[in-house]
Amino acid sequence: METNQPALVARLFPEVSLKRNIIIVMAGALLTAICAQASIPAWPVPITLQTLAVTLCGLTMGSRLAIWSQLVYISAGCCGLPIFANFSGGIANLAGPTGGYLVAFVVAAGFLGYAAERGRAENALDITSLLIAANFVILALGTAWLAFFVPKGTAMAYGFYPFIGGAVIKSIVVAGLLPAANRLVTPKE
Secondary structure, three states: OOOOOOHHHHHHOOOOOHHHHHHHHHHHHHHHHHHHHOEEOOOOOOEEOHHHHHHHHHHHHOHHHHHHHHHHHHHHHHOOOOOEHHHEOOOHHHHOOOHHHHHHHHHHHHHHHHHHHOOOOOOHHHHHHHHHHHHHHHHHHHHHHHOOOOOOOOHHHHHOHHHHHHHHHHHHHHHHHHHHHHHHHOOOO
16 A cells, blocks of 8 residues: 555545556446446436446446445536436435435445445356345335336336346346456556
8 A cells, every 4th residue: 555645535536556456446437337328218217338337337346445435436427427328417316216226326336336345246146136135226226216206016017127128138238248347457567
């Protein structure tokens, strides 16, 4: 770790170096922003590749960096950068129908990072189970928030069921990308 880091920064980003960690966090936020644009417009929640980015970040970055990557992504989007789905930006995205999914990205990334740090993502069965759980968290929190914006009794139909198949496919892709992604993120010794 660099010796000239402020104590708070050293606690938030303890691994290797501040520069490396900033690059990783920004890369995770950028990956999420890019995946947000791979979108099929749907009302009230578009179908995107964001969960692919979130889960990949979680499994490769560790909990702290994965959480920070999603917080940077959400903060930049809320500040108006057009990085949310369909090149949208602004605080209305967090306060609107998709806000629960955005918040869930932070939770899911942290959950996956925490599990990976503790060696819970060492084999295909563990990885698959973790990805299913993380996608469930995203869909459950997103749908719970969405319920405030859609007619009563329709939240599952609008915010959960249409995304199950995509979550399975994206989980398979993440499991396949994981070895290469880990090589990119893991520091060389």
